[in-house]
Amino acid sequence: MIWADVRGLPVRETAERLRRTAGDVRVGVAGVPVAAEIAARWADGPSGAVARRRAVLSASGRFPGSEVGVAIVPPGADRAFVAEAPVALLEPPPSLLALLEGTGLLTCGALAVLSREAVEVRLGAQGARLWRLARADDPRRLFQRIPPLRPHASIDFVEYVITDPARLVFAANALITPICEELVQRGEHARSMTLSLPLANGRTWSRALRPGRPTASREIWLRLIRSRLERLSVPDAVNGVAVEVGATEPASVRQGDLFDRGFGSASAVEAALSRLIGELGEVVVRPENDAHPLAERRTSWRTRDPIEIADNRDRPTPPEAFAETPLTLQLLPEPREVRVDLDAGRPHRYHDRTGWRSLTVVAGPDRMSGGWWEDDAYAREYYRCVTGDGVLVWIYRDASRDRWLLQGWWD
Amino acid sequence: MSAATALELRRLLEQRFPDALPVTYGTTETVPTGVAFLDSILPSGGLPRGRLTRWRAGGGATALLRGACVRASSHGERAAWVDGARVIAGASWPPGPVLLRPAGEREALECAEVLLRSTGFALVILAGVRPNSMAHWRLARAAREGGAALVVVEGGWWTAGRARSRSSADAPAFAPDSRVTEWRVRALGPRRPERSLSSPSGGSAALDIETRIEAGSYRWRPGPSGPALAESVRVRARVRASGLERITDFQLPIAVHEHRLSLDAGLADRRGTPRPGRPA
Numbered sequence: 001m002i003w004a005d006v007r008g009l010p011v012r013e014t015a016e017r018l019r020r021t022a023g024d025v026r027v028g029v030a031g032v033p034v035a036a037e038i039a040a041r042w043a044d045g046p047s048g049a050v051a052r053r054r055a056v057l058s059a060s061g062r063f064p065g066s067e068v069g070v071a072i073v074p075p076g077a078d079r080a081f082v083a084e085a086p087v088a089l090l091e092p093p094p095s096l097l098a099l100l101e102g103t104g105l106l107t108c109g110a111l112a113v114l115s116r117e118a119v120e121v122r123l124g125a126q127g128a129r130l131w132r133l134a135r136a137d138d139p140r141r142l143f144q145r146i147p148p149l150r151p152h153a154s155i156d157f158v159e160y161v162i163t164d165p166a167r168l169v170f171a172a173n174a175l176i177t178p179i180c181e182e183l184v185q186r187g188e189h190a191r192s193m194t195l196s197l198p199l200a201n202g203r204t205w206s207r208a209l210r211p212g213r214p215t216a217s218r219e220i221w222l223r224l225i226r227s228r229l230e231r232l233s234v235p236d237a238v239n240g241v242a243v244e245v246g247a248t249e250p251a252s253v254r255q256g257d258l259f260d261r262g263f264g265s266a267s268a269v270e271a272a273l274s275r276l277i278g279e280l281g282e283v284v285v286r287p288e289n290d291a292h293p294l295a296e297r298r299t300s301w302r303t304r305d306p307i308e309i310a311d312n313r314d315r316p317t318p319p320e321a322f323a324e325t326p327l328t329l330q331l332l333p334e335p336r337e338v339r340v341d342l343d344a345g346r347p348h349r350y351h352d353r354t355g356w357r358s359l360t361v362v363a364g365p366d367r368m369s370g371g372w373w374e375d376d377a378y379a380r381e382y383y384r385c386v387t388g389d390g391v392l393v394w395i396y397r398d399a400s401r402d403r404w405l406l407q408g409w410w411d
Numbered sequence: 412m413s414a415a416t417a418l419e420l421r422r423l424l425e426q427r428f429p430d431a432l433p434v435t436y437g438t439t440e441t442v443p444t445g446v447a448f449l450d451s452i453l454p455s456g457g458l459p460r461g462r463l464t465r466w467r468a469g470g471g472a473t474a475l476l477r478g479a480c481v482r483a484s485s486h487g488e489r490a491a492w493v494d495g496a497r498v499i500a501g502a503s504w505p506p507g508p509v510l511l512r513p514a515g516e517r518e519a520l521e522c523a524e525v526l527l528r529s530t531g532f533a534l535v536i537l538a539g540v541r542p543n544s545m546a547h548w549r550l551a552r553a554a555r556e557g558g559a560a561l562v563v564v565e566g567g568w569w570t571a572g573r574a575r576s577r578s579s580a581d582a583p584a585f586a587p588d589s590r591v592t593e594w595r596v597r598a599l600g601p602r603r604p605e606r607s608l609s610s611p612s613g614g615s616a617a618l619d620i621e622t623r624i625e626a627g628s629y630r631w632r633p634g635p636s637g638p639a640l641a642e643s644v645r646v647r648a649r650v651r652a653s654g655l656e657r658i659t660d661f662q663l664p665i666a667v668h669e670h671r672l673s674l675d676a677g678l679a680d681r682r683g684t685p686r687p688g689r690p691a
Contacts, residue, residue, distance in 0.1 A: 265531035269489060272529035276511070276522055283513045283522060287501025295668065299501025301512065309489070309509055310531075316485045316507040325446065325478030326666040327471060327644065328503035333496075360626050363638045384641060390470055390624035392641055392665070408500070410641070410665055411473040 001037070005143040015070045030073035030081070034138040038085045039071035079136040083109030090133050096126055108134035151182040154196075154242035161200050161237035165229045168197070171241045172225045179243060180218040189214035192246035195225055201236040213274055213307055214249050220271070224278050266310040273306035284309070293368055294378065295407065296331060327410040329394065335405040338395065347383055350395060352406065361386040369399075382407075425654055442490075442534045442560045444475055445482040448661035452650050453618070458534065458560040462617045463551040466564045468538075470624030471646040471663055473499075476536050476562060480508035488533035491526050495519030496539025503666060516540045520550070527553035527561060538564035551617075619651040629665075641665045 006014050006029065015027045028039025073081045085108050087100055100123075105111045111119070111134040120128040132139070153175040162168060172195070183190055191214045196206040209224045225243075273284055285301040292298045308314070339351040349358045364383035371377045379399035386392050392410040397403070441457030443450050450456045458464050458479065466472050480490035484507030491509040492499070495516055504510055511526075513519045523537040527550065535554075542550060542563060554561035628645035631638035643664045650657045 265489075265529070268529045269531035272525050272531065273509075276525055280513055280518050280521070283511045283518070285510055285512050287504050287510075289502050295500070295502075301501070304509070312484075312487065312489065314506045315487065316481055316505060324664050325474045325481075326664040327474045328477075328666045329500050329668045330473060330498045331500045332498060361629060361631070361638055363631065363634070363640070386626055386629055386641075388626060390626040390628075390644075392624075392629070392644070394668075408498070411468070411470060 001040070003033075003142050007143070007146060011072060015072060019070050025069070027070045028073070029071070030078050031075050032078040032136050032138045033140045033142055034090070034133045035073050035078035035082050035136050038082055038089050039073055041089055042071065042085055079112070082134065082136040083107065083112060087111055087130070087134065090130055092130050093126060096123060096130065099123065148186070150245045150248070151179045151186075151190075152242065152244035153179055154240060156198070156240035157238070161239055163237050165232050168229050168232070168238060168241060169222075169226050172229065172243065173222055175241060175243045176218055176221050176225065179245060180216050180221060183216035183245070183248070186248075187251050188248040189216050189251045190221070190245045190248050193221060193224075194242075194244045194246050195228060196242040196244070197234065198239040198242070199234060199236040200239055203236075205234045205238075208246060211274055211278055213270060213305070215274070216251065217271070220274060220278065223275065227279055266312075270306045270310035273309055277303070277306065293370060295329070296335065327392070329408050330411050331408040332406065335396075335407045338404050338406050340395070340397075340404040347385060347395065347404075350385075350404065350406070358388040359385040360388060365397075421654070442479060442483055442488075444479040446475055446478065446661065448659045449475060449648050452648070452657035452659045453620075454650075454652055454655060458562060459618065460533070460560045461555050461558050462560065463547070463554050464560065464562045464618040464620060466562050467566050467619070467621040468564050469566070469622055471622045471644075471648075472564055473538070474663055475622065475646075475648075476538075476564065477503075477505065477508070480534060480536065481505050483533045484508050489531055490534040490536075491532050492536045492538065493519050493522045493526070494539060495537065498539060502668075520546050523561070524549060524553045527557040527559050530557045530559075532557070532559045534560045534562070536562050536564065541565060617652065621649045621651075623647050623649075640667055 004018070011029055015029050019025060019027050026040045028036045028041070030036035030039055087105060087108050087110070088097060090108065092100065100106075100111070111131055114131065116128060116131060119131045123130070155171055155175060162171075179190075179193075192208050192210045194206055194208050196204050198204050207228060209221070209228060211220050211224060215221070276283055282301075282303040284304045284306070286304050287299045288302050289299050336352065341348045341350070341356075346362050346364075347359055348362075349356050351357070362383055362385045365381035366383075367379075367381050369377075369379035377400060381397040381399060383395055383397075384392060385395060394407045394409060396405055396407055398405060440460045441453070441455045442460060443457035444453070466476070477492070480492060483490040489509065490507070491511060493511045493513065495513065497512050499510065499512075509532075511519075511522045513522050519537065519540045520542060523535055526532050526535050537550070540563075547563075550561060550563065624644055624646055629641050630643045632640040632642050634640075643662050645660055646663050647658065647660050650659075
């Protein structure tokens with residue numbers, strides 16, 4: 001016995017073609033495996049059985065005139081079809097078959113009308129399994145679920161090629177609209193899409209696009225495509241454009257917080273932040289700090305999820321919110337070299353881009369050194385100094401190179 | 412009524428009723444900073460929503476505005492800080508407010524405008540950039556449309572070489588490069604009397620705030636050889652708006668930046684080891 005998956009195919013034509021192509025075979029088609037199996041085995045049965053089978057088939061009127069050797073069970077008629085079949089076709093164990101024949105249960109229908117409890121008590125677990133099959137209740141799943149086709153669209157430039165990215169954006173705009181509409185109809189959001197450009201040299205340029213969050217928004221996807229095409233650099237002219245959805249997820253609705261004053265605008269915030277991330281890269285960040293001795297190396301910045309921000313998940317608690325607001329250290333992106341005048345070995349004034357700045361108070365030095373075991377040795381003398389105009393600055397002497405640098409200030 | 416007549420009328424009213432404030436000061440919704448001394452001198456008790464506030468940073472601006480952001484976040488609203496200069500230290504950034512670190516000035520302006528127009532933020536801080544007149548217009552308009560309180564921090568200490576004034580006495584007047592500034596300038600004097608008194612943005616609650624630290628106001632924890640750690644400082648805030656100029660002083664603590672000992676984790680422990688040339 002060979003099982004074939006004919007979902008999505010014209011049933012009658014496919015079955016008859018199978019019969020003609022394979023020669024002397026019997027073909028049974030049904031929505032349930034046990035019904036299809038009985039149909040195939042029973043197709044050349046006794047004439048009376050065939051007549052009964054044809055009567056069942058013609059009851060629906062959907063598949064009239066099936067060839068001999070081809071039995072097609074209409075959708076929804078599986079149980080009625082199986083009920084007509086001899087129970088022996090279900091291949092019960094010999095002892096159970098003898099018992100069934102002894103009690104007069106010769107057809108599947110006769111067994112199926114009994115209650116499950118009555119069958120299980122008298123015939124045991126094997127009888128209960130047979131009872132299910134007699135009701136065309138077959139737990140077997142012979143074939144996997146067919147994944148739906150991913151939305152895609154493409155256009156080929158048959159008579160010309162394109163070298164202007166603006167025209168590619170125009171073409172992509174025409175492609176992305178039906179894709180997003182299909183996503184909306186399916187109730188899905190796309191996590192990624194692939195943009196492919198067949199080139200005149202026969203190769204294909206392709207890039208994956210990922211927004212800050214899964215979305216079916218045409219605006220967001222078009223913005224990502226435009227942003228990518230604006231930076232496009234390909235070795236040859238473009239012959240076409242293709243866009244295909246890579247992965248999807250169900251569109252979900254978030255639970256709202258009645259006491260969150262920002263919930264009403266969550267979707268707008270999410271869209272705005274996704275737009276910024278899509279256009280400018282990883283600009284929405286949170287710090288992750290470690291214990292590195294050097295201040296400029298303590299923090300690494302991690303991108304934040306727009307959904308997390310839209311949901312206000314890290315809202316500070318009131319005691320934290322009403323705490324004092326101290327002046328904190330601000331760090332220059334890179335320590336800036338300055339000239340320093342010393343007085344008795346301590347900074348007296350320093351010179352930066354704007355001129356000399358007098359220092360009214362100087363506290364320090366705080367010395368630190370290390371890193372030599374990593375070939376990145378440092379030796380610094382830090383001073384906290386108040387400038388003449390009241391700013392508390394943090395400067396240090398780099399002892400390894402004998403120079404002074406401004407690291408930051410308190411604000 | 413001509414613009415000159417209107418200005419004259421306003422001057423007379425300010426002389427006759429020095430404590431009177433425009434009606435909008437009592438009706439504008441605000442975002443409090445959480446610092447009582449400062450909120451008490453701000454019109455309506457906070458930073459006005461839907462308006463652009465210019466903050467001239469001379470010390471303490473980051474602390475005060477960060478506190479305002481945290482306070483707004485704790486009340487279920489959103490606050491965002493666009494760090495155009497990328498000087499915010501990670502160790503001092505609190506949970507709650509959204510931090511954006513764009514790569515440049517143009518990107519920072521874009522961030523601020525998108526956040527403002529999203530209508531989802533109560534407070535947006537734009538720091539470390541120097542918006543030109545066109546950018547000011549766009550930001551003020553975005554703030555009005557989005558309903559957020561926008562604070563543009565200008566003249567930060569790190570940009571001293573470019574725009575900073577040494578003291579309030581010799582501070583240059585703002586260039587009339589935005590509708591907000593225009594309002595402020597009119598309150599101080601008729602720099603551009605040919606233009607209408609009514610603000611095209613309706614931004615009568617727009618503010619000009621300046622904070623400054625007095626050099627001698629630091630309180631130090633003494634060490635063995637002089638001052639060791641700065642503990643607190645006195646900040647002077649000056650608030651200016653149409654028909655309003657107020658000054659207040661208050662004390663702010665200073666966070667300690669802890670040095671961390673850096674030693675080689677693989678150093679051998681040589682205590683008790685005999686030294687060369689010395690008996691064990």
